[in-house]
Amino acid sequence: MSVTEQVPPEVQQMLVRYQQIQNQLGQVITEKNVITSELSEVNRALEVLNSLDPAGVVFKNVGHVMVKVQRDDAIKELNDKKEILELRLKSIERQEQLLRSQLNELQSKINEYLAKIYGRQAKAG
Amino acid sequence: MSDKVGVDVNTLVIELSEVKKYVDRLQGSIAQLASELQEIRLSRGALEELSGKSSLETLISLDRRGHTYVRGVISDVKSVIAHIGSDYYAEVPVELAIKLLDKKENDVIQALRMVENELNKALVYYQQLQEVLNKVLRSQQAKST
Numbered sequence: 144m145s146v147t148e149q150v151p152p153e154v155q156q157m158l159v160r161y162q163q164i165q166n167q168l169g170q171v172i173t174e175k176n177v178i179t180s181e182l183s184e185v186n187r188a189l190e191v192l193n194s195l196d197p198a199g200v201v202f203k204n205v206g207h208v209m210v211k212v213q214r215d216d217a218i219k220e221l222n223d224k225k226e227i228l229e230l231r232l233k234s235i236e237r238q239e240q241l242l243r244s245q246l247n248e249l250q251s252k253i254n255e256y257l258a259k260i261y262g263r264q265a266k267a268g
Numbered sequence: 269m270s271d272k273v274g275v276d277v278n279t280l281v282i283e284l285s286e287v288k289k290y291v292d293r294l295q296g297s298i299a300q301l302a303s304e305l306q307e308i309r310l311s312r313g314a315l316e317e318l319s320g321k322s323s324l325e326t327l328i329s330l331d332r333r334g335h336t337y338v339r340g341v342i343s344d345v346k347s348v349i350a351h352i353g354s355d356y357y358a359e360v361p362v363e364l365a366i367k368l369l370d371k372k373e374n375d376v377i378q379a380l381r382m383v384e385n386e387l388n389k390a391l392v393y394y395q396q397l398q399e400v401l402n403k404v405l406r407s408q409q410a411k412s413t
Contacts, residue, residue: 181354187371188353191360200359202349209357217356224354 154256161249168242175235182228185221192218277408280401287394294387301380308376312369318345319362 192201192214201217202209318324322344327337350365352358360368 183375184353186353187368188356191352191358191364191368192356195358195360200349202357204355204357214358221354221356 151256151260154253154260157249157253157256161246161253164242164246164249168239168246171235171239171242175232175239178228178232178235182225182232185225185228189218189221189225192221277401277404280397280404284394284397284401287390287397291387291390291394294383294390297383298380298387301376301383305373305376305380308369308373312366312373315348315362315366315369318342321345 192199195201195214197214199214201212201214203212203217321342324342324345326340326342328340330336330338345362347359347361348365349357350360350368352360352368
């Protein structure tokens with residue numbers, strides 16, 4: 144196939160689908176990174192709060208205001224947040240796995256298809 | 269890439285512009301992370317300078333550029349209010365605040381390295397695409413003459 148010839152429509156379709164899945168996978172990975180980084184921040188905050196005296200001075204940032212809160216309330220809120228983040232992480236990891244397997248499947252189909260076409264052309268040539 | 273691959277100029281140009289946008293985004297992230305790193309180091313430097321001192325006469329800036337100041341006195345620099353993660357701040361000893369800043373610095377450095385690696389990869393891909401595009405354009409030009 145020369146540079147000016149077109150890729151067969153069947154392969155083109157598969158390539159478009161491949162690109163779509165790749166984009167989806169990119170978005171999922173970005174989201175996973177955001178969740179992982181939030182989770183590690185929550186864990187870090189919990190680690191510090193747990194090391195503080197129960198009467199320790201803790202503030203929560205609310206908009207442009209810093210509100211004084213009880214250490215235990217902060218720990219409870221962060222534990223709830225952690226639980227939600229862990230659930231979201233599990234779900235996003237499942238999505239990532241699914242997309243990766245779809246991508247691999249498509250990749251081998253494309254390779255198989257191209258090998259067939261080029262094989263036929265080589266025999267004809 | 270061999271000549272056996274079908275290449276469409278429009279697709280190449282679109283892909284090239286997408287990669288360019290991605291490169292711009294990565295460069296923006298690097299600038300942001302570098303500025304964050306500078307702020308962390310500034311904060312740690314200030315803490316180390318003030319640590320252990322009491323009743324310090326200071327000037328407190330009313331704006332970020334230092335146009336006007338008011339006089340102030342710092343009574344105790346044994347503890348500070350530090351960002352501990354998420355939306356929370358806690359009063360912690362200066363030593364712990366410095367440790368927290370060190371952790372943040374490490375995280376930012378790691379993120380910076382990751383984005384720099386990604387940028388290098390994107391730039392190599394951009395260059396390869398440009399080469400393919402030039403090759404295709406040259407071949408089309410040769411055919412038309």
